[in-house]
Amino acid sequence: MIAEQMREQVKNSSVIRAMFEEGKRLAEIYGSENVFDFSLGNPNVAPPEAVKEAILEIINSEEAMNIHGYMNNSGYEEVRRAIANSINQKFGTDFTQDNIVMTVGAAGGLNVIFKTLLNPEDEVITFAPFFGEYRNYVSNYQAKLLTVSPNTLDFQPHLEEFQDKISPKTKAVIINSPNNPTGVIYSEATIIKLASILRAKQKEFNSHIYLISDEPYRELAYDNIEVPYLTKYYENTIVAYSFSKSLSLPGERIGYLLIPPSVSDYENVLAASNIATRILGFVNAPSLFQRVIARCLEAKVDIDTYNRNRELLYQSLLSFGYECIKPQGAFYLFVKTPIEDDLEFCQRAKQKKILLVPGTSFGCPGYVRIAYCVAYQTIEKALPGFKELINECK
Amino acid sequence: MIAEQMREQVKNSSVIRAMFEEGKRLAEIYGSENVFDFSLGNPNVAPPEAVKEAILEIINSEEAMNIHGYMNNSGYEEVRRAIANSINQKFGTDFTQDNIVMTVGAAGGLNVIFKTLLNPEDEVITFAPFFGEYRNYVSNYQAKLLTVSPNTLDFQPHLEEFQDKISPKTKAVIINSPNNPTGVIYSEATIIKLASILRAKQKEFNSHIYLISDEPYRELAYDNIEVPYLTKYYENTIVAYSFSKSLSLPGERIGYLLIPPSVSDYENVLAASNIATRILGFVNAPSLFQRVIARCLEAKVDIDTYNRNRELLYQSLLSFGYECIKPQGAFYLFVKTPIEDDLEFCQRAKQKKILLVPGTSFGCPGYVRIAYCVAYQTIEKALPGFKELINECK
Numbered sequence: 161m162i163a164e165q166m167r168e169q170v171k172n173s174s175v176i177r178a179m180f181e182e183g184k185r186l187a188e189i190y191g192s193e194n195v196f197d198f199s200l201g202n203p204n205v206a207p208p209e210a211v212k213e214a215i216l217e218i219i220n221s222e223e224a225m226n227i228h229g230y231m232n233n234s235g236y237e238e239v240r241r242a243i244a245n246s247i248n249q250k251f252g253t254d255f256t257q258d259n260i261v262m263t264v265g266a267a268g269g270l271n272v273i274f275k276t277l278l279n280p281e282d283e284v285i286t287f288a289p290f291f292g293e294y295r296n297y298v299s300n301y302q303a304k305l306l307t308v309s310p311n312t313l314d315f316q317p318h319l320e321e322f323q324d325k326i327s328p329k330t331k332a333v334i335i336n337s338p339n340n341p342t343g344v345i346y347s348e349a350t351i352i353k354l355a356s357i358l359r360a361k362q363k364e365f366n367s368h369i370y371l372i373s374d375e376p377y378r379e380l381a382y383d384n385i386e387v388p389y390l391t392k393y394y395e396n397t398i399v400a401y402s403f404s405k406s407l408s409l410p411g412e413r414i415g416y417l418l419i420p421p422s423v424s425d426y427e428n429v430l431a432a433s434n435i436a437t438r439i440l441g442f443v444n445a446p447s448l449f450q451r452v453i454a455r456c457l458e459a460k461v462d463i464d465t466y467n468r469n470r471e472l473l474y475q476s477l478l479s480f481g482y483e484c485i486k487p488q489g490a491f492y493l494f495v496k497t498p499i500e501d502d503l504e505f506c507q508r509a510k511q512k513k514i515l516l517v518p519g520t521s522f523g524c525p526g527y528v529r530i531a532y533c534v535a536y537q538t539i540e541k542a543l544p545g546f547k548e549l550i551n552e553c554k
Numbered sequence: 555m556i557a558e559q560m561r562e563q564v565k566n567s568s569v570i571r572a573m574f575e576e577g578k579r580l581a582e583i584y585g586s587e588n589v590f591d592f593s594l595g596n597p598n599v600a601p602p603e604a605v606k607e608a609i610l611e612i613i614n615s616e617e618a619m620n621i622h623g624y625m626n627n628s629g630y631e632e633v634r635r636a637i638a639n640s641i642n643q644k645f646g647t648d649f650t651q652d653n654i655v656m657t658v659g660a661a662g663g664l665n666v667i668f669k670t671l672l673n674p675e676d677e678v679i680t681f682a683p684f685f686g687e688y689r690n691y692v693s694n695y696q697a698k699l700l701t702v703s704p705n706t707l708d709f710q711p712h713l714e715e716f717q718d719k720i721s722p723k724t725k726a727v728i729i730n731s732p733n734n735p736t737g738v739i740y741s742e743a744t745i746i747k748l749a750s751i752l753r754a755k756q757k758e759f760n761s762h763i764y765l766i767s768d769e770p771y772r773e774l775a776y777d778n779i780e781v782p783y784l785t786k787y788y789e790n791t792i793v794a795y796s797f798s799k800s801l802s803l804p805g806e807r808i809g810y811l812l813i814p815p816s817v818s819d820y821e822n823v824l825a826a827s828n829i830a831t832r833i834l835g836f837v838n839a840p841s842l843f844q845r846v847i848a849r850c851l852e853a854k855v856d857i858d859t860y861n862r863n864r865e866l867l868y869q870s871l872l873s874f875g876y877e878c879i880k881p882q883g884a885f886y887l888f889v890k891t892p893i894e895d896d897l898e899f900c901q902r903a904k905q906k907k908i909l910l911v912p913g914t915s916f917g918c919p920g921y922v923r924i925a926y927c928v929a930y931q932t933i934e935k936a937l938p939g940f941k942e943l944i945n946e947c948k
Contacts, residue, residue, distance in 0.1 A: 162819055162822045202624045203619075206617075211622070228805050267836075277557055279557050293833065300833065368555040410623060411621075411842075413837060413839075428556045432560040432564050436560065439690035440694065441662040441664060
């Protein structure tokens with residue numbers, strides 16, 4: 161009696177649930193300390209102390225009515241102003257509170273902007289490997305997700321194929337850098353080419369193509385690599401940001417959309433985003449956490465912890481003979497499987513009590529994602545298993 | 555360049571925004587203390603002290619990682635267990651944590667259940683007057699909202715007309731009691747008849763019709779009137795609850811869906827609700843506030859404050875000659891306009907610096923909604939204006 165579309169979803173998700181249940185079963189048998197779960201992108205580094213301080217300060221000094229009440233669907237003006245100022249300081253931009261719509265995380269933000277933009281049968285393009293939920297977010301609005309095949313050389317996007325896939329139906333392109341699942345940061349050269357292709361295609365088709373930049377991992381960039389700020393390269397850019405990873409607050413569902421004045425049909429995009437926030441049932445981003453993040457915009461989680469994990473795992477896997485691009489950001493390693501079938505490899509890994517996600521889930525078979533947002537010790541203890549795994553594949 | 559459907563939304567909302575802007579303009583000219591805003595359903599009674607205590611206790615005693623992290627999309631197990639136990643104690647039911655899906659308020663919950671249930675072209679029935687957002691929530695999933703005309707005698711639903719509107723396409727019925735905008739509580743007799751009609755129609759059409767009970771105002775019932783708990787009357791009932799009004803936390807977006815084991819296709823409805831929570835972009839209900847409400851399930855806002863407002867406004871308006879059903883719950887009065895045109899009446903009210911919402915917005919022209927969740931003094935100061943208004947209409 162549930163919706164047809166959801167029947168399909170339930171069927172698929174039961175496969176994932178089976179994997180999850182298997183992990184739980186293993187933990188029960190061998191103890192959770194002997195099961196190495198690299199399957200979840202759940203931050204393991206604590207939120208900065210500033211978060212707790214902000215909560216206490218707000219709760220102890222402000223009126224409860226003001227902390228927990230309704231506000232404009234776009235969010236508190238002073239919060240949006242603080243965010244705009246912070247972006248301007250970091251990137252030399254010139255945004256105001258009017259360009260910010262507070263959202264229920266980046267997932268909420270992406271749904272709001274897709275609801276705002278997409279007509280049924282519109283096309284959205286993304287680059288494999290990509291976060292699998294994009295498929296759902298796009299189909300929620302009866303639009304179609306087209307994917308560009310992975311460039312396994314360096315996981316920068318395949319721009320020639322991209323160019324060929326753009327049609328008059330292309331309404332949006334969604335990119336994610338630092339990338340889940342590769343950890344790759346799209347280079348400035350990539351962004352410049354991407355922008356120039358988009359501009360040319362807009363002209364060719366007399367259309368408007370929005371570039372949606374999904375940025376939950378922006379602050380997780382290693383070795384001081386700069387992550388280009390896309391509004392400076394392409395005028396039709398909209399940013400979906402989340403504090404889930406930058407402040408380790410994934411459960412609180414807090415993020416924002418940045419909608420620059422330069423985007424096509426700006427006034428309507430802004431007004432419609434505000435309305436979409438309401439009618440999709442979000443109504444507004446959680447009120448206390450709007451105030452909290454406004455006080456923590458310069459705070460950061462300790463990314464050295466992730467970096468130590470990255471180095472240990474990357475160097476060890478290389479030494480065992482695995483092939484892998486060194487991630488520049490996020491907390492994932494995307495590793496070529498020593499056998500072709502990534503699902504089979506995940507099964508074998510599970511026998512070593514190592515839980516991984518197959519690349520197939522990201523539109524890139526023949527790889528696995530290892531989420532290294534785990535305790536250092538978990539990696540250390542899992543390394544012998546990784547070594548055995550590759551040796552058994554030889 | 556925005557979606558066609560959203561273009562329509564932006565056009566309509568600019569009318570409401572114009573009203574809002576006018577209110578702001580009046581406040582600037584006359585001072586906000588001399589503008590009487592009865593247009594918003596925003597609680598003016600502070601959250602119970604237990605909310606603050608719960609926040610402090612959680613923040614000071616638990617690990618930040620546990621407070622703000624991801625959990626199952628349905629929410630924390632212990633929170634869901636606490637809610638199920640609390641419902642069982644109050645209503646003699648027998649639910650478990652498995653029957654609860656935590657949601658981003660009732661608005662989020664309604665979207666999750668509609669996404670779960672509705673195929674395009676399915677029909678959902680509701681009773682006028684009704685919360686206007688239902689129209690959007692249903693059309694988000696390409697389904698159709700059918701409305702039963704208002705029964706202005708006592709604002710209990712027109713059950714004969716309802717019966718005639720049920721078709722094989724009817725997938726759900728949504729009711730809201732205590733009602734926004736009338737404040738009426740659907741009587742047990744009404745519920746029993748409604749349930750019997752639904753059962754007969756299910757049999758006639760060999761179909762499954764879900765009764766969605768939207769209950770943000772359940773705890774706001776006056777004079778110890780009991781609000782029937784619908785799962786006891788009709789096995790295909792799903793409850794969408796919110797803590798926005800019961801704990802005055804509208805900005806925090808916290809509520810739940812109750813999905814009893816008795817509903818048709820139970821396992822799938824439950825699994826699909828969990829998935830819908832994820833793919834609609836909610837991901838989960840805000841984590842800290844899940845924990846907070848679990849500690850405040852027996853706390854209540856001071857409804858005496860609302861009750862004093864209700865008595866003052868109701869008695870005064872009657873004495874001026876207005877016609878109105880005495881509300882039994884919520885914080886709204888739904889008043890017959892002394893002239894036929896409710897939009898024109900709202901315009902005239904604005905000239906007295908009184909801001910109201912026309913009944914037309916709720917599918918019931920010829921009435922206005924007065925939200926009395928305002929300071930007592932605001933009502934006192936507005937009364938002369940209400941008196942002048944009706945006298946000028948004579």
